[in-house]
Structure formats: C-alpha cells, structure tokens
Amino acid sequence: MSYYYCEEEIERIRGSVLGKDETIIFRQFKMLWEQGVNVTAFRALLHIDQFGPMSSTAIATLVGISTGAMTGTGDQLERQGYIDKKKDDKDRRVLLLSLTEAGQKFLSDFKEIRSEYKKGPW
Numbered sequence: 001m002s003y004y005y006c007e008e009e010i011e012r013i014r015g016s017v018l019g020k021d022e023t024i025i026f027r028q029f030k031m032l033w034e035q036g037v038n039v040t041a042f043r044a045l046l047h048i049d050q051f052g053p054m055s056s057t058a059i060a061t062l063v064g065i066s067t068g069a070m071t072g073t074g075d076q077l078e079r080q081g082y083i084d085k086k087k088d089d090k091d092r093r094v095l096l097l098s099l100t101e102a103g104q105k106f107l108s109d110f111k112e113i114r115s116e117y118k119k120g121p122w
Contacts, residue, residue: 027113041073053098
C-alpha cells in the first residue's frame with residue numbers, strides 16, 4: 001500500500017466518520033497550530049476584527065483572561081506580525097491593539113476554510 005493511498009484513505013475515513021463540520025473544525029485547528037496561534041490569541045484576533053482597535057484591557061475582559069495574560073498574548077501576536085500596538089491619542093496610558101494586514105489575511109484565510117465547504121457537493 002503506497003503512502004499516497006494511505007493519506008487518501010485517511011481523508012476519506014475522516015470525512016465519513018467526522019462529517020463535514022468536524023472536518024472543517026479539524027482544518028481550522030490545524031491552521032492555528034501551524035501558525036503558532038493558540039485559542040486565546042485567536043479569540044483576541046476575532047474581537048479586534050469585530051470591534052476594531054481595542055485596549056488590551058477590553059480584549060482581556062472579552063476573552064476572559066487577566067490583563068497580565070493579555071500582555072503576553074499581545075506580545076506574541078505582535079511578534080507574529082498579526083497586530084500593532086500603539087498609544088491611544090486620547091489617553092496615553094492606554095495601549096490599543098489593531099490588526100495588521102497580515103492579521104487580516106490570517107483571519108480571512110481561516111474564514112475561507114468554511115466557505116470552501118459551503119461550495120462543496122453536500
């Protein structure tokens with residue numbers, strides 16, 4: 001049995017056993033893992049995408065983590081190039097997090113996985 005055949009068979013079984021929705025979830029989590037983005041960081045990106053630039057304190061509240069944990073998450077996302085940090089013009093003590101082009105593309109690619117399945121034969 002060739003390697004290619006094994007991979008093909010695994011995909012066939014995965015699709016029939018897991019079903020369409022679970023396969024989508026599998027591909028989405030695989031994408032997060034490959035990009036080094038944990039679920040907490042991903043949730044932060046989604047909130048920034050939905051509401052626009054936000055303070056790290058507001059994001060921490062929405063995600064349900066401490067402000068200290070959000071500092072680490074924000075640092076991670078900034079190193080990965082997904083967000084920018086800048087001081088709020090109205091209150092220089094507040095740090096605003098916003099999506100970069102790379103962050104927008106990452107989320108767009110993530111959402112594309114689901115739309116690929118909506119176009120499928122099912």
